[in-house]
Amino acid sequence: MASKVLAGKTVEVNEEGFLVNPADWTKEIAAELAKEEGIAELTEAHWKVIDFSRQSAGTTGAAPTLRGITSGSGVSTKELFSLFPKGPAKKVAKIAGLGKPEGCV
Amino acid sequence: MKKIVILGAGTAGTMVANHLTHLMDLNEWQITIVDEDPIHYYQAGYIFVPFGKATEKQLMKQKKTYLSSKVRMLQTKIELIQPENNKVILQDKTVLDYDFLVIATGCDIYPEETPGLGEHEWGKSIHSFYTLKTAVALEEKIRNFQGGRIVVNVVENPIKCPVAPMEFLMLSDAYFTQKGIRDCVELIYATPNSGAFTKPVASKLIGDMLDRKNIKVEEDFYIEHADPDAKKIISYDERELEYDLLVSIPVNKGADVVGKSGLGDELNFSPVNKSTFLSDKFANIFVLGDAANAPTSKAGSVAHYAVDLFGENFKRYTEGKELEEKFDGHTNCFIESGYGKGVLLDFNYEQEPLPGLFPVPGIGPFALLQESRLNHIGKLSFEWMYWNILMRGRKVPLAPTMTMAGKWTDWEKRFNVA
Ligand SMILES: Cc1cc2nc3c(=O)[nH]c(=O)nc-3n(C[C@H](O)[C@H](O)[C@H](O)COP(=O)(O)OP(=O)(O)OC[C@H]3O[C@@H](n4cnc5c(N)ncnc54)[C@H](O)[C@@H]3O)c2cc1C
Numbered sequence: 001m002a003s004k005v006l007a008g009k010t011v012e013v014n015e016e017g018f019l020v021n022p023a024d025w026t027k028e029i030a031a032e033l034a035k036e037e038g039i040a041e042l043t044e045a046h047w048k049v050i051d052f053s054r055q056s057a058g059t060t061g062a063a064p065t066l067r068g069i070t071s072g073s074g075v076s077t078k079e080l081f082s083l084f085p086k087g088p089a090k091k092v093a094k095i096a097g098l099g100k101p102e103g104c105v
Numbered sequence: 106m107k108k109i110v111i112l113g114a115g116t117a118g119t120m121v122a123n124h125l126t127h128l129m130d131l132n133e134w135q136i137t138i139v140d141e142d143p144i145h146y147y148q149a150g151y152i153f154v155p156f157g158k159a160t161e162k163q164l165m166k167q168k169k170t171y172l173s174s175k176v177r178m179l180q181t182k183i184e185l186i187q188p189e190n191n192k193v194i195l196q197d198k199t200v201l202d203y204d205f206l207v208i209a210t211g212c213d214i215y216p217e218e219t220p221g222l223g224e225h226e227w228g229k230s231i232h233s234f235y236t237l238k239t240a241v242a243l244e245e246k247i248r249n250f251q252g253g254r255i256v257v258n259v260v261e262n263p264i265k266c267p268v269a270p271m272e273f274l275m276l277s278d279a280y281f282t283q284k285g286i287r288d289c290v291e292l293i294y295a296t297p298n299s300g301a302f303t304k305p306v307a308s309k310l311i312g313d314m315l316d317r318k319n320i321k322v323e324e325d326f327y328i329e330h331a332d333p334d335a336k337k338i339i340s341y342d343e344r345e346l347e348y349d350l351l352v353s354i355p356v357n358k359g360a361d362v363v364g365k366s367g368l369g370d371e372l373n374f375s376p377v378n379k380s381t382f383l384s385d386k387f388a389n390i391f392v393l394g395d396a397a398n399a400p401t402s403k404a405g406s407v408a409h410y411a412v413d414l415f416g417e418n419f420k421r422y423t424e425g426k427e428l429e430e431k432f433d434g435h436t437n438c439f440i441e442s443g444y445g446k447g448v449l450l451d452f453n454y455e456q457e458p459l460p461g462l463f464p465v466p467g468i469g470p471f472a473l474l475q476e477s478r479l480n481h482i483g484k485l486s487f488e489w490m491y492w493n494i495l496m497r498g499r500k501v502p503l504a505p506t507m508t509m510a511g512k513w514t515d516w517e518k519r520f521n522v523a
Contacts, residue, residue: 015305062400066261066327067371078329081341086325087299100303 006032018094022057025097033095039084042095046083049075053096063093063101106135107423110193110203112183113360114140114168116148116495117394117408118209123498124416126173129423136175137201139193141182143168145496146237147488148265149405152272152441154240155247156280161237171496183210186366188387205389205423208368208375210360212265212395212403214239218356219260221331230336231351234273235265246350247280252289253349258338259296260328263374264357265395265403268450270294271301271311272441273352278318279443292319295326295338295346304457306516307450310474314442357403359396374398379454380430382415391419399434400454406437406487409495410505435507437463439484447480449473453507459516464503466511473512 004013007028012020017036019025030050034042042050052073056064066089070077084091089101109125111118122138129136145168153159172178182196186206193201214235216223222231234240255277257270264270274292281287294301294315300308301315301322315322329341337347359373368375368386375392376385379399384390393411395403401411414431422428434454441447449471450458462469470479494501513519 065371071371077327078341081327085342087297090299 016100018100019097022054022097022099025054029097030095033097037084037091037095039091039095043083045075045079046095049073049080049083049092050096053092053098057096057098063089063096063098065089065101107133107204108202109134109136109205109207110201111136111138111207111209112186112193112362113209113211113394113396114138114172114178115145115209115211115394116405117211117396117412118207119145119168119171119496120409120412120498121207121209121393121415122176123171123173123496124412125419126175127498128416128420131175135177137177137179138172139179139181139183139195139201140168141180141196143180145171147491149484149491150488151234151237151240152269152276154237155234155243155273156276157244157248161241164237166492171492173498183360183362185362186368188366188368188390191389203389205391205419206387208363208384208390208392208396209394210363210396212357212359212374214355215358216353216355218358219328219330219353221333222260222353222355224333226331226333226336230349231331231333231353233353233355234269235354235357243352247277250281250290250350252286254291254293254347255350255352256293256295256338256346256348257352257354258326258328258346259298259354261356262297263372263403264354266438267402268302268438268440270296270352270354271315274315274320275318275443276441278320291321293321293323293346293348295323295328297325297327299324302458304452306460307452307458307474310460311440311448314448314476318443357395363396368392370398378428378430379434380432381418381428382411382432383428391415401434402436402438404436404438405491405495407435409501410435413500413505431506433506435505439480439487441481441484442476445481446476446478447484448476449480449483451507451512456507456509456512459512459514460520461512461516463511474516 003010011024080088093101111122144165147164150159150164184196185194191203228242232243234243281290301312302308327341328338331338337345339345363369363375364373377392377397382391382393394408401407411432438450439447451463452458460474463471463473471483
């Protein structure tokens, strides 16, 4: 476990850069994490997915899977890949300040 | 009589049934198990079939031989579960009442979920080995393969035995080398993961191993569709991969009946408490094995550790006591790496796989996250253990929860990694 300064706040992150405490998350931190993932600016479409994921984690306590996001948020898989290139489920989880999606050992 | 109904008589269902006949007072409890297929398949043996190292017949046994005579076995399809009424409806119209229900209906492959996959080239240039039938068909294809590019593609996670695709590639490397045509065979692993494995240390060490064997990894590859005529697969981010032979691990989904009965998630896996396997929705339903959505590997070894802990816990629960949150996600998997060697992984929900020795620290005999001949022998002897110890409901002298003893947290120093 390491700590790191994101958007002026010291937060704990794990070895893959995921926030350890979802409560540390702020919108500003999300924007910085997005930059780390190669997303220069978070648009409304990005926020729709991030907001859905944080909401879904609130009830189940876990970051949603790719299918969870598409069936729950109404954003298509194709669109998700253009918003969060390469591994969208993992990137969304990271930017939304949630743990890595489980169930993918 | 109070009633326990178990759905599915595969790995988990058989173990649960046999454990419960030892644990429960059978003057008070009746145990019924339902499965539509009279054959119990040894799925961990499928990986050997395409290389001619196991036969179809060898991996099939009669389910009833492995079930205690104290269990009532019904052979028919399960049509619907009505959890509000504590009833299960079978295809032959029988209605079963239960006090407690154990769902162990496993999961299966669904090639039809990906456009182009399960169509006219299925069984020709597109194969799988995730069912006995597909593994047998692939054997002929591999035997006659003269050279070209083999792409192994995992469509989506989770899948059963997540290391099996890599085993397939490593066994292919050895097979074509021995055949003298390895130079003409290109081996590619197209995976939705960002590496060989999801956890960092294993991903690095297994990734290095694939590299040494000249197996290329195409990371973050989420297939959108296959083009069976052009013989290529296309990802959502529009990468194209051509193949001569596509070995696909299609979407794995839980049984339709789980979804239809309102007990499943998007992939028909049933949400449970990951330490007790109690259904999130109903206090008298448990889900064990691959059917559950617990974030473990979907493997027989996991089901075995889980069932070992489940039995006593379940009994206490029927006596009105609280369930103990015991299961830690303990997983063992033997990975065949070719040339009579294998690698062993040991991990749980919290702890990623590390190098070391297992089960006895400093002694082994199994080497964790390193190739050894004994690990291969371990994999082969698992078959004997499976049929003679696990399926009989006997206890293996191994702790069901994971231990850090024998794991090398200083592996980088030992391996001289900078
Ligand atoms: C290629 C491959 C390699 C593997 N390698 C390994 C390995 O090396 N080590 C390891 O530990 N595990 C391995 N596994 C995984 C292991 O086989 C499974 O995790 C294990 O069998 C799961 O047990 P289960 O009881 O949950 O499901 P299963 O054993 O699949 O049993 C499910 C049962 O439910 C029945 N069923 C389902 N729906 C219905 C219905 N509607 N009506 C009636 N009956 C129904 C089915 O007929 C079946 O008998 C491998 C799997 C595969 C495919």
